[in-house]
Amino acid sequence: xxxxxxxxxxxxxxxxxxxxxxHILMLRAGYVRQLxxxxxxxxxxxxxxxxxxxxxxxxxxxxxGAQEISLPVLHPxxxxxxxxxxxxxxxxxxxxxxxxxRDMCLGMTHEEIMTWLASREIRSYRDLxxxxxxxxxxxxxxxxPKSGILRTRExxxxxxxxxxxxxxxxxxxxxxxxKAYHRIFSRCGLKxxxxxxxxxxxxxxxxxxxxAPSPAGEDEVALCGNCGYSANVELALSAPPVNExxxxxxxxxxxxxxxxxxxxxxxxxxxxxxFMKSILVISKEGPVLAVVRGDQELHEKKLAAIxxxxxxxxxxxxxxxxxVEAGFIGPMxxxxxxxxxxSLRDGAFVSGANKPHYHFKGVRAERDxxxxxxxxxxxxxxxxxxxxxxxxxxxxxxxxxxxFKLGTKYSVPLNAVFLDENGQEKPIIMGSYGxxxxxxxxxxxxxxxxxxxxxxxxxxxxxDVEILPLNMNDPGTVxxxxxxxxxLKESGIKALMDDREERAGVKFKDADLIGIPTHIIxxxxxxxxxxxxxxxxxxxxxxxxxxxxxxxxxKDLLATVKQMS
RNA sequence: CGGGGCGUGGCGCAGCCUGGUAGCGCACUCGCUUGGGGUGCGAGUGGUCGCCCGUUCAAAUCGGGUCGCCCCGACCA
Numbered sequence: 001x002x003x004x005x006x007x008x009x010x011x012x013x014x015x016x017x018x019x020x021x022x023h024i025l026m027l028r029a030g031y032v033r034q035l036x037x038x039x040x041x042x043x044x045x046x047x048x049x050x051x052x053x054x055x056x057x058x059x060x061x062x063x064x065g066a067q068e069i070s071l072p073v074l075h076p077x078x079x080x081x082x083x084x085x086x087x088x089x090x091x092x093x094x095x096x097x098x099x100x101x102r103d104m105c106l107g108m109t110h111e112e113i114m115t116w117l118a119s120r121e122i123r124s125y126r127d128l129x130x131x132x133x134x135x136x137x138x139x140x141x142x143x144x145p146k147s148g149i150l151r152t153r154e155x156x157x158x159x160x161x162x163x164x165x166x167x168x169x170x171x172x173x174x175x176x177x178x179k180a181y182h183r184i185f186s187r188c189g190l191k192x193x194x195x196x197x198x199x200x201x202x203x204x205x206x207x208x209x210x211x212a213p214s215p216a217g218e219d220e221v222a223l224c225g226n227c228g229y230s231a232n233v234e235l236a237l238s239a240p241p242v243n244e245x246x247x248x249x250x251x252x253x254x255x256x257x258x259x260x261x262x263x264x265x266x267x268x269x270x271x272x273x274x275f276m277k278s279i280l281v282i283s284k285e286g287p288v289l290a291v292v293r294g295d296q297e298l299h300e301k302k303l304a305a306i307x308x309x310x311x312x313x314x315x316x317x318x319x320x321x322x323x324v325e326a327g328f329i330g331p332m333x334x335x336x337x338x339x340x341x342x343s344l345r346d347g348a349f350v351s352g353a354n355k356p357h358y359h360f361k362g363v364r365a366e367r368d369x370x371x372x373x374x375x376x377x378x379x380x381x382x383x384x385x386x387x388x389x390x391x392x393x394x395x396x397x398x399x400x401x402x403x404f405k406l407g408t409k410y411s412v413p414l415n416a417v418f419l420d421e422n423g424q425e426k427p428i429i430m431g432s433y434g435x436x437x438x439x440x441x442x443x444x445x446x447x448x449x450x451x452x453x454x455x456x457x458x459x460x461x462x463x464d465v466e467i468l469p470l471n472m473n474d475p476g477t478v479x480x481x482x483x484x485x486x487x488l489k490e491s492g493i494k495a496l497m498d499d500r501e502e503r504a505g506v507k508f509k510d511a512d513l514i515g516i517p518t519h520i521i522x523x524x525x526x527x528x529x530x531x532x533x534x535x536x537x538x539x540x541x542x543x544x545x546x547x548x549x550x551x552x553x554x555k556d557l558l559a560t561v562k563q564m565s
Numbered sequence: 566c567g568g569g570g571c572g573u574g575g576c577g578c579a580g581c582c583u584g585g586u587a588g589c590g591c592a593c594u595c596g597c598u599u600g601g602g603g604u605g606c607g608a609g610u611g612g613u614c615g616c617c618c619g620u621u622c623a624a625a626u627c628g629g630g631u632c633g634c635c636c637c638g639a640c641c642a
């Protein structure tokens with residue numbers, strides 16, 4: 001393509017409301033524009049990148065036997081009502097009525113519709129397995145769209161769904177997807193991790209997320225440098241460093257007006273790790289006391305996994321249920337359910353005495369109180385791995401893909417069943433698997449840029465090379481550049497030629513911003529010696545090549561890179 | 566949904582406190598100039614100051630409302 005004929009609106013300055021690096025660079029380099037909060041337009045360059053990502057997705061999905069289909073974005077409510085999600089999902093679902101008043105919604109994911117299709121068409125074990133996928137628009141009325149293209153209300157997703165006769169067969173498809181996802185993200189040039197994750201509202205028992213490390217990410221994962229354990233911090237198990245052993249006898253300590261862990265810790269001159277923090281919450285089954293170590297943070301999601309939905313108790317409720325005001329409560333002597341963190345199991349601690357202005361020192365688990373023991377604290381940098389005792393490292397990541405074993409969560413309510421070899425009716429065993437192509441693009445920019453702009457991995461770059469004829473007023477320059485441009489085109493190499501009447505500086509700046517990995521520079525001085533400069537966007541190193549050998553050089557370069565990936 | 570910030574030519578900003586006929590840089594158009602890292606000079610185009618209501622002789626500026634956008638948090642299949 002000729003730059004002069006292509007719509008590439010580059011910006012010298014970043015719009016003030018862009019914060020994430022990928023957002024700023026994709027805006028400045030003319031890849032995207034924003035329509036409204038969480039709604040983006042992909043301009044020619046951006047759309048080319050998406051096309052390249054989607055091509056990789058199709059190749060790898062097809063390679064594991066998945067079949068591409070296309071489902072509607074607009075769904076009738078009934079299907080969603082049958083699985084119960086019509087009511088479970090709140091404002092995040094766009095809902096509307098058609099002209100006859102029928103409830104409809106816009107698809108935020110397609111488990112229901114895929115399963116509906118399977119329920120009508122799959123009859124026999126002979127019809128299975130099936131893996132269907134689509135690359136299609138999803139709509140979610142996000143509470144807070146953010147970070148440019150990273151969290152939007154409308155986005156394209158590759159979603160696939162597997163249908164199997166058994167758990168074992170599902171395991172196989174799950175494994176196929178795991179491998180395909182590894183290949184996809186590697187081919188897209190991303191640094192990524194596969195971690196254990198919380199299935200959440202998707203249901204099912206097992207799920208994993210694929211995460212691209214980046215400070216712009218919204219999630220955190222815990223990684224063990226020793227055994228390789230890796231999990232989303234939402235469920236990552238960890239053991240906080242253990243306290244020095246203490247032989248304190250149980251004693252009551254007067255702690256006037258000292259309520260918070262910090263206050264009591266200062267007052268008693270003991271590190272906060274020697275304290276128990278008791279937090280009263282109200283669950284559907286009534287009040288629950290959650291107890292964590294003073295230096296730890298209660299992880300709401302971990303607690304919710306044990307006791308279900310809950311909310312913090314209000315001050316009057318604390319007094320009413322426990323008989324003491326907040327600040328002096330402890331786990332001793334209550335009849336309500338108590339969930340305590342594993343880190344409190346051994347050793348002596350200080351806790352509230354359930355009596356205003358008093359704390360107990362020397363409290364020991366099981367001797368002084370009993371509880372259900374769980375890991376309910378938030379994993380932190382430096383905690384120890386539950387599996388091997390290695391040191392955990394916390395990393396910020398962008399979620400670029402996820403895979404779920406769904407089981408029969410959707411097939412049962414939608415009656416997606418088959419007859420097995422014995423003529424027995426059984427529900428189809430399902431899995432679902434998602435990838436956000438736009439997040440791949442954004443993560444690639446987050447992971448590959450410098451102060452001058454984007455540095456695309458070759459597999460995602462909108463063009464293979466950019467040709468820079470520096471002086472369009474010099475006929476020799478234009479002639480030589482055009483000859484190369486034509487021959488590249490013939491060879492099937494995608495080239496962008498900056499044929500604008502701009503000065504060299506402008507072309508260099510824009511080329512760096514846009515981030516095509518290889519620049520071919522035609523300057524008068526070099527041309528006089530029959531030379532052309534080939535520059536690598538990432539290393540900024542350049543080679544001078546004879547005019548007649550450029551084509552071969554580039555072919556060779558692209559072939560080598562292809563081989564390596 | 567809670568907290569914070571911001572809406573002034575396409576982009577980045579000043580002006581607002583202390584009301585008095587809207588300004589700077591970039592971009593854009595034309596001419597000359599320059600031609601390997603956003604060239605220099607000159608002449609131009611373009612804005613009902615987000616919107617509504619109010620105060621005032623007079624509102625970008627003061628007051629109220631409303632809409633939009635961004636950030637932090639909650640939420641997030």
